[in-house]
Amino acid sequence: MSDGKKKVPYGFYIIWVLSLAGILIISTVFLYLGLSNLKEITGESFLNIIMGIAGLGIAAKVGYDMFKARISLKEEAFEVLTELLCVICGEKILREFKEGDYVGKVSEDVCPKCQSSPSIVAIYSRTPKGKEKRY
Amino acid sequence: MREGPISLMQLGQSDWLSWIFFIMFIMMMQFYASRLQAQIWISEISRALSKLEEYSNDSARKFVEEASKYGRSQDEIRTMFEKVRGFFLIEPVTLDPYGAIKRMEHLLNVMRSHLNATMMEIAPKADGWKRSNLRDQMAGALTLDMIYRIIRHYFILGRKTQNLIYIAxxxxxxxxxxxxxxxxxKAGDAFxxxxxxxxxxxxxxxxxxxxxxxxxxxxxxxxxxxVEIEGRKVMVVKAKGPGSEVGRPGLAIERLVEGREGKVSLIVTIDAASKLEGEPTAEIAEGIGAAIGDPGPEKYKIEEVATKYGIPLHAIVIKEDHLDxxxxxxxxxxxxxxxxIKRVKAIIGSKTMPGDFVIVAGIGNTMGVGNKMGGA
Incomplete structure (x- = not known):
């Protein structure tokens, strides 16, 4: 099944990327201030290091949220297959589902072995390998 | 104070200014943290709401497109669909539970006839099979519309009142x-x-x-x-396919048992059942009772007739996520x-004697499943 292209809210990503960049810059400045005075540790440099690390943590969380949101906007692809069985020779055929197929129907397909008409024995969906998550 | 290239703490020239900023920040957080949290949540709900609207509109659009292939223009169908939006069923009063099942059955029958008649108007040229698929495709679109309306209600209410409880x-x-x-x-495509x-x-x-x-x-x-299974006469029951139907299996089983004056040795029902998180999909479980997930009337009929004649009720369920x-x-x-099938045969073989009459009912929506192998 092919899913139609979905509108992606780019404005939302731009705001997120800008905040991420802002947090990264500020926390790097704090870290620099803290680390550049490591030789003479004062309360102030210690506070700068803590704020820098906290900022990087927040940046990581914002980045992760953005990544997650991107994933949830993507629609997972899955394929629907029709399984046919030739009652004469026992040949199994697997093909893509076609509208009008139903289990039990004698298909218009031709058995590649004995040229008779196989019956549909199953119809099911399958996610392509590597995209197993369905929801 | 140290001597460094830059120091944010030195921007205010003295420590007291930093302390003022720090205390102001703490006070702001004290008073506005919940508001800030509410704003973050509101923006999350807002994004979800746009997605829900997209789902709802898309499924309604697909329904209109599909139904328009069977005798009406898209505009006509859209108008009819707008009339059906917000369709509901009021459950019978249970303050006095006497006869609640019968009243529920009556309401369900009326609802079914109403939806079928609506579908007949919407798609007059569709055959019975296609019409039932369209009916359930429309039901999916209506459900999505209802979900969207409910979330929108809480979203607006939460934003209006700034009440963290509604939003949370x-x-x-x-x-x-x-x-x-x-x-x-996704179900819309399947239907x-x-x-x-x-x-x-x-x-x-x-x-x-x-x-x-x-x-x-x-x-x-x-x-x-x-059919004959292990020397027993087995009446296999299912909804009429391959359209989207669940039928009335309770009524069918009641008729079969009453028609044989109770001379039925076993009733086996097979249905899909909700799995618990952690359980594998398609796990099979056996139990006692009527495996049927209807609102009540059909299950009641099976239990009632089985109890009346003392017929054992066995159930086989196939576990799946309720979304599957x-x-x-x-x-x-x-x-x-x-x-x-192996389990059904094993139950029949162990619980009945050759020559006995058994009912096996495959419960559920029969869409895409025909009525016999090698034909409709």
Whole structure:
């Protein structure tokens, strides 16, 4: 099944990327201030290091949220297959589902072995390998 | 103070200014943290709401497009669809529970007839099979519309009142709500194309048991075919396919048992059942009782007639996520049919004697599943 292209809210990503960049810059400045005075540790440099690390943590969380949101906007692809069985020779055929197929129907397909008409024995969906998550 | 290239703490020239900023920050957080949290949640709900609207509009659009192939223009169908939006069923009063099942059955019958008549108006040129698929495709679109309306209600209410409780409730339920909405949205494609859904495993097993036997109609949209399994006469019952139907299996079983004056040795029901998180999909479980997930009347009929004649009731369920049940049937669920058939045969072999009469009912939506192998 092919899913139609979905509108992606780019404005939302731009705001997120800008905040991420802002947090990264500020926390790097704090870290620099803290680390550049490591030789003479004062309360102030210690506070700068803590704020820098906290900022990087927040940046990581914002980045992760953005990544997650991107994933949830993507629609997972899955394929629907029709399984046919030739009652004469026992040949199994697997093909893509076609509208009008139903289990039990004698298909218009031709058995590649004995040229008779196989019956549909199953119809099911399958996610392509590597995209197993369905929801 | 140290001597460094830059120091943010030195921007105010003295420490007291830093302290003022720090205390102001703490005070602001004290008073506005909950508001800030509410704003973050509101923006999350807002994004989810746009997605829900997209799902709802998309499924309504697909329904209108599909229905317009059967005798009406898209504008006419859109107008009719607008009239059906917000359709509801008021459950019978249970303050006095006497007769509640009968009243519920009556309401369900009326609802079914009403929806079928509506569909007849919307798609006059569709055959019965296509019309039932369209009816359930429309039901999915209506459900999505209802989900969207409910979330929008709480979103507006929460934004208006800035009440953290309204906002928190909906925000915490969002992942599950979105999962359900997405499943209904995906289900639209299955109903449009007539692909079997997870709930159809019961009818699929019944079809495999029926094989080439000739089925006949026993009750409204329910067929039955007699086959022989391990020397027993087995009446296999399923909804009439391959359109989207569940039929009235309770009524069918009641008629069969009453028609034989109770001379039935065993009733086996097969249905899809909700799995618990952690349980594998398509796990098969056996139990006692009537495996049927209707609002009540059909299950009541099976239990009632089985109790009246003392007939054992066995159930086989195929575990699946309740969202798998409404979307196209997964491979592992379809493959479980063979194992279920083995279990049915084992139950019949161990609980009855050769020559006994047994009823096996494959419960569920039979969309994409025919009535006999090698024919409709």
């Amino acid at each position: 409730q909906i925000q915490m339920l969002l992942p599950e709500i979105m999962r359900i909405a997405k499943a209904y949205w 449009r194309l007539g692909i079997p859904i997870g709930d159809g495993i019961g009818p699929l097993v019944a079809l495999r048991l029926i094989g080439n036997a000739e089925p006949s109609e026993i009750a409204e949209n329910i067929l039955g075919a007699e 049940a409404i979307t196209s049937m997964g491979e592992e669920i379809a493959r479980s049919a063979d194992e279920v």
